[in-house]
Amino acid sequence: MNTHTFRNWQSVQTEVLRRIHAREWKPGDLIPNEADLALEFGCARTTVNRALRAVAEAGALDRRRKAGTRVATQPVAKATLNIAVIRTEIEDRGQTYSYRLITRHDAVPPLAISSAMETSAGRPLLHVGALHSADGTPYAFEDRWIDPNVVPAASREGFETVSANEWLLKHAPYTHGEISFAATSATQEDAVLLQCPEGSALFTINRVTWDGGAAVTKVRLLFRLGHSMRAVL
Amino acid sequence: MNTHTFRNWQSVQTEVLRRIHAREWKPGDLIPNEADLALEFGCARTTVNRALRAVAEAGALDRRRKAGTRVATQPVAKATLNIAVIRTEIEDRGQTYSYRLITRHDAVPPLAISSAMETSAGRPLLHVGALHSADGTPYAFEDRWIDPNVVPAASREGFETVSANEWLLKHAPYTHGEISFAATSATQEDAVLLQCPEGSALFTINRVTWDGGAAVTKVRLLFRLGHSMRAVL
DNA sequence: TGATGTTTTATGTGCATACATATTATTTTT
DNA sequence: AAAAATAATATGTATGCACATAAAACATCA
Numbered sequence: 001m002n003t004h005t006f007r008n009w010q011s012v013q014t015e016v017l018r019r020i021h022a023r024e025w026k027p028g029d030l031i032p033n034e035a036d037l038a039l040e041f042g043c044a045r046t047t048v049n050r051a052l053r054a055v056a057e058a059g060a061l062d063r064r065r066k067a068g069t070r071v072a073t074q075p076v077a078k079a080t081l082n083i084a085v086i087r088t089e090i091e092d093r094g095q096t097y098s099y100r101l102i103t104r105h106d107a108v109p110p111l112a113i114s115s116a117m118e119t120s121a122g123r124p125l126l127h128v129g130a131l132h133s134a135d136g137t138p139y140a141f142e143d144r145w146i147d148p149n150v151v152p153a154a155s156r157e158g159f160e161t162v163s164a165n166e167w168l169l170k171h172a173p174y175t176h177g178e179i180s181f182a183a184t185s186a187t188q189e190d191a192v193l194l195q196c197p198e199g200s201a202l203f204t205i206n207r208v209t210w211d212g213g214a215a216v217t218k219v220r221l222l223f224r225l226g227h228s229m230r231a232v233l
Numbered sequence: 234m235n236t237h238t239f240r241n242w243q244s245v246q247t248e249v250l251r252r253i254h255a256r257e258w259k260p261g262d263l264i265p266n267e268a269d270l271a272l273e274f275g276c277a278r279t280t281v282n283r284a285l286r287a288v289a290e291a292g293a294l295d296r297r298r299k300a301g302t303r304v305a306t307q308p309v310a311k312a313t314l315n316i317a318v319i320r321t322e323i324e325d326r327g328q329t330y331s332y333r334l335i336t337r338h339d340a341v342p343p344l345a346i347s348s349a350m351e352t353s354a355g356r357p358l359l360h361v362g363a364l365h366s367a368d369g370t371p372y373a374f375e376d377r378w379i380d381p382n383v384v385p386a387a388s389r390e391g392f393e394t395v396s397a398n399e400w401l402l403k404h405a406p407y408t409h410g411e412i413s414f415a416a417t418s419a420t421q422e423d424a425v426l427l428q429c430p431e432g433s434a435l436f437t438i439n440r441v442t443w444d445g446g447a448a449v450t451k452v453r454l455l456f457r458l459g460h461s462m463r464a465v466l
Numbered sequence: 467t468g469a470t471g472t473t474t475t476a477t478g479t480g481c482a483t484a485c486a487t488a489t490t491a492t493t494t495t496t
Numbered sequence: 497a498a499a500a501a502t503a504a505t506a507t508g509t510a511t512g513c514a515c516a517t518a519a520a521a522c523a524t525c526a
Binding site: 033034035049052053063064065066067068069 | 479
């Protein structure tokens with residue numbers, strides 16, 4: 001049949017994807033093992049392994065030791081979002097970025113914040129509010145809590161010219177984090193800041209970043225109506 | 234100094250991440266080349282390569298042939314979203330899923346749709362509207378256009394019991410797609426369907442999937458207020 | 467029958483080696 | 497001095513081999 005040989009892992013990957021796509025290997029099907037495929041493709045098992053691993057990482061194959069490799073039944077689409085600094089996000093679109101600090105003070109956070117950050121309830125944290133604008137129009141409102149015990153340098157930073165969004169990325173390392181996206185209605189306060197009607201649908205990002213066991217910061221970003229976040233599948 | 238050897242790529246990866254995190258290798262820094270690291274870590278260059286490749290894929294390193302490997306200056310956070318079928322999304326939370334087809338007919342789509350799908354302006358497509366519910370309460374409204382030329386079988390499918398969301402994943406292969414997230418205000422029609430106040434902030438997903446050069450389907454998913462989409466960083 | 471141990475098997479990984487390839491750095495030529 | 501050819505170098509990848517590991521399949525025993 002196919003006398004052609006596949007000399008590199010990319011071409012093996014392409015062929016594997018083609019077979020999945022052409023339904024030669026149907027969802028749920030167990031595909032031949034690496035050794036057999038290597039024989040068929042005329043390459044080393046290592047090469048097949050590399051290709052199958054890549055396809056599996058992309059979500060189209062499920063692999064388990066001994067059980068073998070099968071075509072994913074629920075090809076859970078994996079979208080990789082690139083979350084950049086707001087300033088560069090705006091500048092990359094060719095718009096002019098401006099920034100305005102609104103509040104910056106130490107305060108005891110609401111319970112929702114202290115429990116999400118796993119800090120003791122009564123301990124004050126650094127609270128920063130700021131507005132990011134694109135071409136003069138409000139773009140996003142940043143509402144952030146920072147733990148000064150975790151990032152002592154933040155207490156000495158005014159955040160008057162550099163946003164916490166940007167400053168933290170540069171000065172506060174983190175090991176992991178959680179992010180969530182939602183739609184929220186603009187409160188009266190939000191509406192004033194973002195210069196939009198009260199009740200507007202705002203795209204909202206909530207993020208908590210951790211450095212090991214301690215929360216570094218929790219931020220809520222409110223984007224003006226019309227904002228959308230894109231990704232490829 | 235460190236007499237310890239790193240025998241596997243995961244431990245090398247951990248050590249590399251530690252150094253980046255501890256600022257031993259600062260953002261922008263050129264790190265030692267693979268051969269030197271292999272020597273230092275007491276393992277093969279292949280192993281170092283595997284580890285560095287993984288870290289680079291995660292976004293913390295930038296690698297270029299001959300130029301070497303350097304710590305990413307803009308650690309653009311990459312969040313990987315798992316977009317599942319709505320039914321399983323609901324069932325995985327232990328809720329009861331129900332589905333109701335609202336409309337299904339051939340129609341000439343608005344220009345916004347036909348141009349996004351790159352179909353000729355006047356050609357009718359299959360239009361499906363359906364409601365997904367969790368524990369009896371409306372959860373998401375699905376507004377979908379399907380190209381019957383690309384998925385002929387869809388014309389023979391009633392979508393009365395199986396949602397297009399689920400049916401397409403099983404029957405219509407795709408090569409790639411775009412997805413975007415936004416917040417929109419509920420129109421009166423949306424409000425009735427989702428049983429929420431008019432003007433409510435709805436989390437919205439817009440997705441177009443392609444099979445090679447042809448658009449398979451374009452879908453708009455409106456989620457009830459309160460819905461959020463999570464990911465880890 | 468059910469629990470427990472053993473074998474088998476497919477994937478996962480490490481290593482030495484060789485060569486490929488993209489870039490940068492250097493040298494030569496015009 | 498600019499352009500072109502050439503060398504040097506770090507990453508990228510293919511291969512054969514060996515062994516690790518998880519988990520299914522099977523056998524054994526109470």
